Structure formats: structure tokens, C-alpha cells
Amino acid sequence: MKKLLIIAAALLISAGTVDAKWWIFGKSKAEVGLKYLHINGVSADETGPKIKLFREMLGADGLVKISGRASGGQIGSVRLTLDDKATWTEVKLAANGTFEQSFKPEAGRTYALLIEVTDTAGKMNKPEETRKELTLSEENVQARVREALDALFQAYNAEDLRKFMAGVGENFAADKGILERAVKRDFDALSAINLRYTLNNVAAGAQGRVFASITFNRMVMVNKSGQTSTDSGSTEFVFDSKEGKLSLFSMKQPLMFGLSDAENVAIGQVLGGGEGLVIGPTGELGGDYTNDSFTDADGVASYDFDMGTEDQSPAGIGCGNISSGHVVFNLSGPSIYPASGALVQEIPGKNISSVTLADVQAITGTCPNDNNSGKTYGIKSGGANYAMEVVSITGAGPYSVSIKFRKF
Amino acid sequence: MKRTAAFLSLTLACAPYAAAQSEFHATNEFSVVNNSIKGAGKASSSLTEGNNFLEVLNVYGNGSKGAWTYNYAAGAKATDDERNDARRVSLTNIQARATNKVHTLAVGDVFESFSQYSLATSLKGGSYRFAREGSKLPEFTAVFGSAYSRWDSLWRDPVTRTVNRQATGLRLKQQLGPDFWAAASYVGAKDTARVSAADSLYDARNYGVDFGYNPIPGMTMSGEYSSSDYDEATNGLSEKGAAARFEITGDADPSRVTLEYENVAPDFLSPLGSATPDRRKLKAKWRYKYSKRVTFNSGLLWYRNNLDNNVAAGTTYNWKPELGVSVKRPFAARAYSNADLSYKFDRKYGAGSSGADHYLNANYRDRFGELDSDTNLGYTLYRTETDVRDASEVTFNTSLSSRHEVKAVVFKPSLNLGTWYSKDELADETDKLYEYSLGLGLDAPGANLTSDLRLGANTLKKSAAGTDDSSKFFAALSAYWRPKLLARLNESTLFLRAGFNDYAFTTTSRNFREKSLTVGLNTAF
Numbered sequence: 001m002k003k004l005l006i007i008a009a010a011l012l013i014s015a016g017t018v019d020a021k022w023w024i025f026g027k028s029k030a031e032v033g034l035k036y037l038h039i040n041g042v043s044a045d046e047t048g049p050k051i052k053l054f055r056e057m058l059g060a061d062g063l064v065k066i067s068g069r070a071s072g073g074q075i076g077s078v079r080l081t082l083d084d085k086a087t088w089t090e091v092k093l094a095a096n097g098t099f100e101q102s103f104k105p106e107a108g109r110t111y112a113l114l115i116e117v118t119d120t121a122g123k124m125n126k127p128e129e130t131r132k133e134l135t136l137s138e139e140n141v142q143a144r145v146r147e148a149l150d151a152l153f154q155a156y157n158a159e160d161l162r163k164f165m166a167g168v169g170e171n172f173a174a175d176k177g178i179l180e181r182a183v184k185r186d187f188d189a190l191s192a193i194n195l196r197y198t199l200n201n202v203a204a205g206a207q208g209r210v211f212a213s214i215t216f217n218r219m220v221m222v223n224k225s226g227q228t229s230t231d232s233g234s235t236e237f238v239f240d241s242k243e244g245k246l247s248l249f250s251m252k253q254p255l256m257f258g259l260s261d262a263e264n265v266a267i268g269q270v271l272g273g274g275e276g277l278v279i280g281p282t283g284e285l286g287g288d289y290t291n292d293s294f295t296d297a298d299g300v301a302s303y304d305f306d307m308g309t310e311d312q313s314p315a316g317i318g319c320g321n322i323s324s325g326h327v328v329f330n331l332s333g334p335s336i337y338p339a340s341g342a343l344v345q346e347i348p349g350k351n352i353s354s355v356t357l358a359d360v361q362a363i364t365g366t367c368p369n370d371n372n373s374g375k376t377y378g379i380k381s382g383g384a385n386y387a388m389e390v391v392s393i394t395g396a397g398p399y400s401v402s403i404k405f406r407k408f
Numbered sequence: 409m410k411r412t413a414a415f416l417s418l419t420l421a422c423a424p425y426a427a428a429q430s431e432f433h434a435t436n437e438f439s440v441v442n443n444s445i446k447g448a449g450k451a452s453s454s455l456t457e458g459n460n461f462l463e464v465l466n467v468y469g470n471g472s473k474g475a476w477t478y479n480y481a482a483g484a485k486a487t488d489d490e491r492n493d494a495r496r497v498s499l500t501n502i503q504a505r506a507t508n509k510v511h512t513l514a515v516g517d518v519f520e521s522f523s524q525y526s527l528a529t530s531l532k533g534g535s536y537r538f539a540r541e542g543s544k545l546p547e548f549t550a551v552f553g554s555a556y557s558r559w560d561s562l563w564r565d566p567v568t569r570t571v572n573r574q575a576t577g578l579r580l581k582q583q584l585g586p587d588f589w590a591a592a593s594y595v596g597a598k599d600t601a602r603v604s605a606a607d608s609l610y611d612a613r614n615y616g617v618d619f620g621y622n623p624i625p626g627m628t629m630s631g632e633y634s635s636s637d638y639d640e641a642t643n644g645l646s647e648k649g650a651a652a653r654f655e656i657t658g659d660a661d662p663s664r665v666t667l668e669y670e671n672v673a674p675d676f677l678s679p680l681g682s683a684t685p686d687r688r689k690l691k692a693k694w695r696y697k698y699s700k701r702v703t704f705n706s707g708l709l710w711y712r713n714n715l716d717n718n719v720a721a722g723t724t725y726n727w728k729p730e731l732g733v734s735v736k737r738p739f740a741a742r743a744y745s746n747a748d749l750s751y752k753f754d755r756k757y758g759a760g761s762s763g764a765d766h767y768l769n770a771n772y773r774d775r776f777g778e779l780d781s782d783t784n785l786g787y788t789l790y791r792t793e794t795d796v797r798d799a800s801e802v803t804f805n806t807s808l809s810s811r812h813e814v815k816a817v818v819f820k821p822s823l824n825l826g827t828w829y830s831k832d833e834l835a836d837e838t839d840k841l842y843e844y845s846l847g848l849g850l851d852a853p854g855a856n857l858t859s860d861l862r863l864g865a866n867t868l869k870k871s872a873a874g875t876d877d878s879s880k881f882f883a884a885l886s887a888y889w890r891p892k893l894l895a896r897l898n899e900s901t902l903f904l905r906a907g908f909n910d911y912a913f914t915t916t917s918r919n920f921r922e923k924s925l926t927v928g929l930n931t932a933f
Binding site: 094160268 | 433435452453462464466481485487491492493494500517524529555556559561568570571603607626659679684730754784788796797799828830841843875878911913
């Protein structure tokens with residue numbers, strides 16, 4: 001960490017003093033111009049030529065704040081226009097070249113902003129290089145979030161990588177390059193993708209960012225297995241508005257996009273949201289699950305699915321008569337017992353990789369009268385959802401049991 | 409909580425009438441859908457059979473009273489389709505903000521994005537900000553609330569309840585010079601109300617500093633350092649960790665250069681921020697406009713884990729270089745031609761894994777007479793030395809579209825063709841996918857009508873024994889109409905969406921068909 005701080009300090013000092021022609025490619029810092037320009041706190045370098053603003057992104061006073069710093073020797077004046085040079089306003093300039101100006105925009109009107117910097121010798125910048133078109137949208141920010149989400153969902157459904165990545169911001173928190181490769185892998189692994197959503201919650205805030213939470217419903221065909229898979233749930237996105245439109249900044253698990261590298265694409269997990277669909281390195285569906293196996297002599301074994309431990313002599317057996325957070329296998333029965341209030345039911349045609357949260361949420365049964373090898377069960381217990389695949393049960397006392405367990 | 413809700417309701421109820429200078433807007437969307445699913449495999453459908461409705465209402469407005477200005481927003485959703493929402497009626501949004509240019513208060517949905525590692529999520533609660541323009545006093549922000557993504561989780565609705573993550577945040581930001589600012593943040597997160605016995609309960613504190621600096625025109629620097637200290641009750645953990653990131657961006661024609669460094673300790677935790685623990689990352693990107701027609705993009709991303717050498721399997725390293733070129737008018741005679749070529753490489757090794765994947769993609773867009781074309785050819789080689797995957801895949805897509813005006817009607821026909829071929833060397837199996845679709849858009853601006861009809865099919869052919877071939881035929885119609893009768897309701901739009909999907913498999917017991925019809929009205933005033 002010390003090395004990092006030393007390097008950072010060195011860069012800070014040197015960047016302020018060196019002539020950085022290596023990356024500007026000939027642009028002199030002595031030219032009259034703008035050192036920086038911020039429009040409502042967002043650097044103009046990071047916006048496109050057209051900026052769409054929403055009421056929710058303005059301050060509560062409804063003002064757009066333009067601030068910046070003029071550069072290039074002794075600055076005489078800074079003027080700005082909001083109507084494409086028809087009228088100019090001289091802005092108050094501090095001794096160090098900084099300035100700030102606010103205006104209250106009208107919804108639906110476009111403001112052509114240009115800034116003219118003049119030094120005391122009469123040398124001017126090129127105002128056209130500062131040109132930005134500002135519009136205050138009449139829409140509620142929710143409409144813009146829906147537009148951004150619609151574009152992402154449609155491009156993903158159509159497996160159009162170029163259009164999809166056009167909706168992702170350059171500053172995507174988990175790295176745009178990682179997401180692009182993961183989505184490409186998704187498209188190779190899936191077909192007949194059908195994602196739908198409804199908005200749960202939208203909040204616009206500081207730094208021009210917008211938070212959105214959705215309920216989603218999804219069906220995909222997995223090319224490798226030829227199987228379809230459906231799931232539904234809630235997830236969260238954060239959008240950036242730096243590039244003149246809302247672009248994706250971050251996603252949480254359960255992920256909608258980039259399922260092939262979920263670990264690196266997602267930034268955290270929605271509280272209570274689970275993992276959702278993920279695609280493994282071979283192109284097949286596969287979430288994180290635990291393998292477990294145990295032996296039991298008398299044919300009645302209790303499995304604590306939170307702790308992953310077995311009790312060969314449970315205190316109680318019978319439907320609804322066992323400890324919370326456990327399932328009891330009556331191996332000679334055969335049957336599976338849940339705790340009181342919990343549900344256990346077979347989910348036909350699914351294995352631990354293809355079973356989804358929606359499958360588990362749909363179960364209503366309590367005590368299935370079987371526990372044959374190869375079957376997958378959903379378990380709802382204490383508000384949480386689980387899936388269990390009974391891989392094998394062999395022997396006749398002692399029994400050998402092998403299971404896979406997954407929490408959503 | 410009841411008091412907060414009552415206050416919010418009162419604020420919203422009074423706000424439109426509190427002053428003469430106020431605005432009030434509302435949007436409403438109501439739709440009903442009928443889904444019909446037939447066939448032995450209908451359980452695989454993601455639609456809810458029968459008739460359902462969806463109602464989404466949002467109101468927002470602003471105004472002023474004396475030195476204070478305010479704005480507010482609220483929204484609700486109602487549906488009887490669990491796939492639209494687990495709740496039949498839910499509050500989607502509620503927020504009120506007021507400011508006198510120095511003090512700003514917000515309640516309801518508050519999204520005070522402090523910095524990446526500290527606070528980057530929305531809260532249900534309140535915030536206060538002090539910022540006096542032209543003063544040397546620092547900007548101060550305080551925020552509190554719960555990090556629920558839904559309002560009904562707050563009142564412990566049995567369907568949507570989750571762990572309660574209570575958040576408190578403080579931030580002090582100071583302009584230290586005309587080009588340099590720095591800020592210090594504290595964010596605390598405390599979890600309570602476990603839903604299941606295995607739920608983790610964190611009690612975490614994050615202390616951080618971040619800065620922004622514009623040393624020369626076009627160059628921005630930003631960075632952040634954050635330290636975390638947390639206890640986790642379920643597994644009895646207590647850990648401390650730190651994260652740091654630093655970024656320089658230089659942007660002036662003809663180049664844009666970005667350099668990034670990040671180091672996140674394995675035990676760093678940011679329950680309300682954004683960080684991937686146990687990662688050291690370096691990234692460089694360079695976009696260079698060689699000429700008005702040619703732009704080069706290059707990038708290199710490197711990252712590794714196991715920063716404290718505690719991962720039993722060892723360290724995994726990742727290299728991800730990429731190179732691309734975009735050419736406008738590659739053929740001088742073709743004014744609308746565009747070509748993109750890109751190559752990406754993924755190298756991952758260590759911890760028992762070793763992979764080298766290559767992605768090559770070429771895209772060409774052009775206009776031939778009245779026909780716009782967009783063609784994409786991609787080749788991907790997935791190769792591991794650990795026999796996890798060894799496959800080559802080719803994708804090809806082309807689309808042709810056009811636009812024709814006939815009197816007051818605009819016709820927009822389109823055709824899409826695509827194929828995907830995958831050869832799995834390990835399993836010695838081949839998969840092929842063919843798809844086509846035809847579209848016809850029809851706009852009648854004079855009648856305020858836009859519509860789109862699309863139909864097509866895709867077929868997946870698999871060579872592996874025991875796997876199904878499958879095909880999907882689909883047709884979809886969408887139409888949006890703003891009739892003059894509804895002109896009084898400002899931006900009212902009637903819409904209709906109809907869809908038909910027919911899924912067929914080698915195992916015919918998996919076949920099913922979906923028919924869906926949605927009609928709705930969207931109103932804004």
C-alpha cells in the first residue's frame with residue numbers, strides 16, 4: 001500500500017507540472033481554452049455532444065449548474081450562450097479562472113451551450129469545441145430507465161452484442177471488457193432467450209446515477225443440453241447518465257446479463273435475491289452447489305442443509321415433526337420429511353444445475369413419499385429456498401447417500 | 409416507520425397545493441394480458457396462463473414556497489401475475505426533496521452515491537446535505553436508511569422480506585483548490601432480522617477517502633482508498649481489509665487514454681458499495697483516431713486473486729488484451745459503409761486452470777440503394793488445457809432493412825438471417841443453429857400510429873445422443889396508437905402486443921405453444 005501511495009503522489013505531482021504531449025499529441029497547455037467543464041457535476045469530457053437531463057437529476061431548486069475553469073495565460077473574460085450564439089452572457093470569473101453559472105431549464109426545450117474564453121491579449125478559444133446540446137426531458141426518470149432497460153433486454157433477447165454493449169457505460173463497475181466477453185459467451189451458450197421485467201423501484205441521485213430494481217421473468221434454451229430453463233426474481237441495476245443517455249454502470253446477482261462470468265460481472269448480491277441462473281465454463285447452466293455424502297445404518301438420517309451436517313439418529317421423525325432447517329430421509333420408507341411449516345416437493349425433469357428459483361417457489365407439497373436416486377426436490381424453509389438432487393442411494397442398511405444441495 | 413410513512417403521505421398530499429408556483433405530473437399504464445399455453449410441455453413456459461392485469465402509476469411534481477423549493481415523486485404497481493411481481497399491490501417509489509440552496513433534505517428513496525467502495529446503492533430513508541456556494545466550508549452529507557430494493561420489504565411483507573441492512577453514512581467533501589477536491593466518508597451497515605438460519609448478518613464499517621483532480625486540460629485523475637472492518641454473526645467472523653483504486657484519463661483528440669489500478673484485499677467488505685474482493689487489477693485503454701475515417705481501439709486488462717496467499721488451490725491470473733479498428737467508408741465510393749474488426753484474447757491460468765480463448769469479430773454496415781445492411785461474422789475458440797472445454801464456434805448474422813414512404817404511410821421491411829456452428833472437440837459433437845426472421849414496421853405519423861410485425865424461426869440441431877433437436881417458430885405484433893379522441897389526455901397511447909411461440913422438440917412430450925395478447929393504455933398529464 002505504501003508503494004501505491006508513493007506512486008500516486010508522484011503521478012499527482014508530475015501530472016500537474018509536465019507538458020503531457022505524449023497523450024495529447026501536440027496540444028499545448030498554453031492555448032486559450034477550458035481546463036475542465038462540468039455540467040451538473042458531470043465532466044463534459046465524459047458526456048456526448050447531446051445531454052439529456054431529468055428533473056430528478058437536478059437539484060431540488062431545478063437549476064442546471066455549469067462550472068469550469070478557463071486556462072491559457074491571463075484570462076480576460078468568459079461568456080456563455082444557451083441559444084447557439086444568438087445571445088451571450090458574461091459569467092463571473094474568479095482570479096484563478098474558475099467560473100460558475102446556473103440556469104433554470106424549461107422542459108422539452110433544447111439549449112445549445114457554447115463557452116467563449118478570451119485572454120487579456122484578445123486571444124480566444126474555439127467556442128464550437130465546447131458545444132453541448134442540453135435538453136430537460138419532460139419524461140419522468142422512470143421512463144428513461146425503462147427505455148435503457150428495454151434497449152438492453154431487446155438486444156440481449158436478439159443476441160445482438162454490438163447493440164447490447166452500446167447500452168453499457170465505459171465506466172461499468174466490474175469492467176466493460178469482462179462483461180462483453182461474458183455476454184458473448186452467454187450468446188454462444190443460449191438461444192431462444194426471452195427476458196421480461198417490470199420496474200419495482202427507481203431512485204435518481206448524486207453523480208447523475210440512477211438506481212433501479214426490477215422483477216424479472218426469464219426463459220432460455222441451453223444449447224449444450226437442449227433444455228429450456230425458466231426463472232424469476234428481483235434484481236438491481238445502477239445506471240450512469242454521463243454519456244447523454246442512461247448507460248449500465250453496475251449489476252447485482254441474480255444477474256440478467258453476463259451469466260458466463262457471474263463472479264466477475266456482478267457487484268454483490270441483492271438482499272434475499274439468491275444467485276439466479278449462471279453458466280459454467282463448459283457452456284451449461286450451473287450454479288454453486290455443494291456435494292455431500294453420508295452413510296446411515298438404521299435407515300433414518302437427518303440432514304441439516306444450512307450447516308451441511310448429518311445426524312444419524314434424529315430426535316424426531318415424521319412429516320412436520322423434525323427440527324427446523326433439516327430434512328429427514330427415511331431411507332427404508334422411502335420418504336422425505338420436512339420440518340413444521342416447511343415444504344418439500346419433487347421438481348420433475350430438472351437437475352441441480354437446471355432447477356431455478358421459480359421452480360422452487362412454485363412447490364406446494366410437504367412430504368414426498370419417495371427419495372429415489374436421480375430426483376431433484378425443491379425445499380422452502382424459513383423464508384429461504386433450496387434445491388436438492390439425490391444423486392444416489394445405495395445399500396440396504398448401512399445406506400450410502402450422495403446428494404447435491406443448493407441455496408437460492 | 410408509520411410516522412415516516414405518514415409524513416411522506418402528508419408531504420405528497422400537500423405539495424401540489426403548497427404554493428402557487430407548482431407543477432404536477434402523472435403517468436399511468438394499465439394493461440391486460442391473456443396468455444394461452446397448450447401442449448404436453450407447457451410447464452416449461454415462462455408465461456402465466458389466463459387473464460392478468462398490470463397497473464403502474466407514477467406521480468411527480470415540484471414547486472416552491474418562500475426560499476425553499478421542493479420536488480416529489482411517488483409510484484405504485486398492481487398486478488395479479490406473480491411473474492410481474494410477487495406482490496399484488498406494491499409501492500414502487502416515494503421521494504420528497506426540499507432545498508433552500510444551502511440545506512437540502514430528502515426522504516423516501518434516497519440515492520446518495522458517495523463513492524464506489526463506500527456507498528453505491530439506494531436507501532429507503534432520509535438524507536441531509538449542507539453546501540454553501542462560494543464558501544470555503546466543506547460540503548457535508550448525512551444519510552440513513554435501509555438498503556432494501558423494495559418498499560414492502562421494509563414492513564416485513566412475508567413474500568418479499570429480507571435481512572434488514574440498516575445503513576448510516578457521513579461524507580465531507582472539500583474543494584482544496586480550483587482543480588482538486590477530496591472527500592472523506594464513513595458508512596456503517598448493520599444487518600438484523602435474519603430470514604433463514606443461514607443468512608449472514610454483517611456489522612460493517614467502511615472508512616474512505618476519495619479525490620478528483622484536473623491537472624491539465626483534458627486530463628482527469630481520480631482515486632479512492634477504503635478500509636473495512638466487519639463482524640459476521642452467523643459464522644463468527646471478524647475481518648479487516650482495504651481497497652484502493654486509481655484512475656487517470658487523458659482525453660483530447662486524437663487520443664483517449666485510460667489507466668487504472670485497483671487492489672482489493674481478500675477480507676475487504678463493502679456491503680453498500682461496489683468491489684470484487686481479492687483482486688489486483690491493472691487496465692490500460694487507448695482509443696486513437698488515426699484519421700477522420702479510421703479509429704483504433706486497444707486495451708489490456710490483467711488481474712489476479714489470492715493476494716494473501718491463502719487460497720489453497722493457488723493463484724489464478726487473467727490476461728485480456730484486445731485490439732480493434734473501426735473504419736468509416738472503407739470503400740471510398742460507398743458513402744454509408746462502415747467496417748469494424750476486433751480481436752480479443754482471454755488467458756487464464758493457475759489454480760488448476762489453464763484456458764486460452766480467442767474472439768475474432770468482423771462487422772460491415774452499408775447501404776445499397778434503399779437497402780441498409782448489417783453483417784456480422786464471428787469466430788471463437790474456447791480452449792483449455794485441463795479438458796474443461798475445447799470448442800470452436802462460428803456465428804454469422806446479416807440483416808437487411810429498408811424504409812419506404814407511400815403517401816402518409818411509412819413501411820419498414822426487414823430480413824434477418826443467422827447461423828451458429830459449434831464443434832466440441834472433447835465430446836466430438838457438433839451443434840448447429842439456424843434462424844431467420846422477417847419484419848414489417850408500419851408507421852402512419854398523421855394517424856399517430858406505429859406498429860411492427862415480426863415472424864421467424866430458429867432451429868437447433870444437435871449431434872449428441874440423448875439430446876433433443878428443437879425449433880421455435882415465433883410471430884409478434886406490436887402497435888401503438890395515439891387517437892385524437894384521447895388528445896385531451898395529453899400523451900395517451902393505446903397499445904396492443906400479440907405474440908405466438910411454438911416450441912417443438914425431438915421428444916414430442918416437451919412441445920408447447922404460447923399465445924399472448926396484451927392491450928393497454930398509457931397516459932401522461
